[in-house]
Amino acid sequence: MAYVTQVTRRYITETNSPEHAHWNTLYEIGDTVPVSGIYRCQGCGDEITSNAGQPFPPQNRHQHADSSVAVLWQLIVRTKTS
Template identity: 65%
Template sequence: MALVTAETRPLVLNTNQPGNVHWNTLYEISDIVPVSGIYRCEGCGHEITSNHPDRFPPQNKHQHPNNSKVLWRLVVMTQTKG
């Protein structure tokens, strides 16, 4: 779960993007990261930060003990510049 503290105030979160396809898409290992942000693994709940246009971690970097499929879901979109 993404965490924040009182020291990060004012916290600006924009939740007005219901039509954005990135929220409802599951991404696989080595897919290109469509938007920078925090992604949660659907199988185990582990979170990662990933930047566009990098790739999601390969299988040898994130594995499940039962070898179930690793699928990433966007939970926080960030506006990274670099």
């Protein structure tokens, strides 16, 4: 879970456009990151930060103890980077 404080919450803006595919798509290992942000693994809840255009972490960087649990990343916070 991403955390903010009362001071830093002013930098978080809720969007009214959840229909964009990058919010609803689950990304696999090696897929290209569509937008920069914080992504959450649906299998274990770990979070990563990733930059647009880069690949999601390879299997040897993020593994589950139970290999039957898929590593699927979902965007939870989009970041504005240049």
